[in-house]
Amino acid sequence: MDQRSLNRAMSFGISDVALECVMGYIDDPRDREAVSLVCRKWYHIDAVTRKHITIAICYSTSPDRLRRRFPRLESLKLKAKPRAAMFNLIPEDWGGYATSWIAEIAESFNCLKALHLRRMIVTDADLAILVRARGHMLLSLKLDNCSGFSTDGLALVARSCRCLRTLFLEESSIIEKDGEWLRELALNNSVLENLNFYMTELKISSQDLELLARNCPLLISLKICECDISSLVDFFRAATSLEEFGGGSFNEQEGETNMYENFYFPRKLCRVGLFYMGTNDMHILYPYAAILKKLDLKYTFLCTEDHRQLIQQCPNLEILEVRDVIGDRGLEVVARTCKKLRRLRIDQGDDEDEQGGVSQVGLATIAQGCPELEYLVVHVSDITNAALEAIGTFSKNLFDFRLVLLDKQERVTELPLDNGVRALLRGCSKLRRFALYLRPGGLSDVGLGYIGEYSSNIRYMLLGYVGDSDVGLLQFSRGCQNLQKLEMRGCFFTERALALAVMQLSSLRYLWVQGYKASSTGSDLMAMVRPFWNIEFIPPRRDADAVADADDDDRQAGADSQAQILAYYSLAGRRTDCPASVIPLYPA
């Protein structure tokens, strides 16, 4: 009896108070998970001291369950729609409604200070409920790639959340109601540090921005939608703390070549991305080039030579984002100049310059010249094994590597990439995220087996057009011990092999597939039926749907009509809000 009562106050000889203190220093979610499994006492202490939770897919649990386990949560990140939604592959009404979560937050989460919703549907009504309950304590609100709300909702947020340090709306689809949300923000807030409505289509006035700059002296980062740069002169003069600016736009009038002659950015500006910046505009950055740490040229009108001229002046660059117009010649300059480069993203452009397009030459040059690289995403037009081997040899700090082989060239110098991929995976031991998007013949079954064998630390993978047959997939699935999230496109393995592979991947908790060899009854997929594993099916789109969407300028005409499978672990059972285009297979 005595022994038992003693155990209530002490756990393994450590008092509860001490335990709470110690656990406060443990932030990594995997460590926290381990801690919570030790015993009931430790589970409970973890539950009350956990500060942040990320829920990778909101349907894996329910608001109620979250509240029961982590009632004192201070920060929550919720994601919903599959990543493919950012590539126009997921029906808009797929799901991911924030309503029930926000209702629970308003009701029970009394300590919540930061909320991040990604790829979810949020309405003005949801925002109203949120700010009424939590507005007075919200420090950070991120509606990231969301839709369903309007500038009215934003105005409400602006008026109610006066402590907001961060308001992030990047890539969200926001209904414009010609409101005064920005003005409201400027008038009601004096502590704002980060404001982001990059890649939205909002209409704003530069006067409101200037007001914001004057009222929020701590403003460090501002990323906006299109707004002529020349009208921002007063804003830049007022925003003395600004370190990051993205957006604006250049609209050269005929004959006015000196529009940006006497243009001054704030002194500390070191992270920049300007829309539509052209050859004759880029001199605007020259005075700041030497201190630039981040440069986003994805939405500029620069040619290969321009990239060379600009980047050669930026020795302190740590983050660079470009389209493939930069070309191998541009990457030469990057490799020579940007020795501190940590992140490099090369996106797919149109055929914009004869010297554009990235090949194995540019890739190898970058690997050798930028040893600090942690994040490397490239869309290449050509590739060889040697280039991938170079990355394996030199890019020892690589954490996230994604390669997409474009279809610009019919013939690629060297395929399959089996040996190069093996060398890369063996050499880059810190790799946690990996994507390989090729074409038929790009990677054989042997190569796919290598990926399985040498991906012991990788948590997320996107595979496109890899492997020759089911043999490769089954070999792959015998490895990848830590693979949690798998996306596959165009691989055309059989349904049965997919199901078997899923059962073999011991850490897998999320699967997305588009393009596979279906069985005649569709029942082979049921081989992966198991408890708590939700399986959803998005059937091929009918011709009528594809034609209708062809009229919508924003969406790719004749978009993909291939079926999709989505599967994920869930404690919440089958979701109840599927639209007609999504069929839940299991649980039925």
Added chain:
Amino acid sequence: MGEIGMLEKERVGTEEKAEEVEEEFQLFLKGNNNSRNLPVPMSDHLATPAQLTIFYGGEVSVFDAVPQEKAQAIMLIAAATAAASGATYNAAPVAKPPVVVRASTSLVTASPVLNRSLSLQSSSVAAAQAQIAGSPNSSLCRLQADLPIARRHSLQRFLEKRRDRLVSKTPYASAKSPDCMEVAMEGKPQLT
């Protein structure tokens, strides 16, 4: 004729078969390579048997207490048969979902579900036709017609705006020009 007969037999054997099916299902769950060691909530998975209504050849048949798995099996058979007869031009299998029964007492709900599954068979045949066999070139083209490399939405929008701007700036661009923007005009845009 024969089909109705089959259904009648099914109904007669339903009660006997129901337990068998349950057993099979349980066995399936136990033999499952479930490395997570999760408890199996038996009662949740074997949903209470519900009423199954079948509209066939102008006749309506109602079956009470049909277990979910059995209903599913019936629907799979119906779907497969419909696909086999309706898709003679389609050599490769078209992706279809295993049809799911929603336990319900309403008469109308059964048929829309069936209809939907059947209409899915006749949807876009071009989908899911994996032509891995055949020459690399044609397979590349075909696969890319079916599943072109997807561009991120934000980048797609930018490139469209860029094309609009170039068209308005230099609508009559000449063939050869040192200016890189005009070169871009002439370059074939890789629309995917």
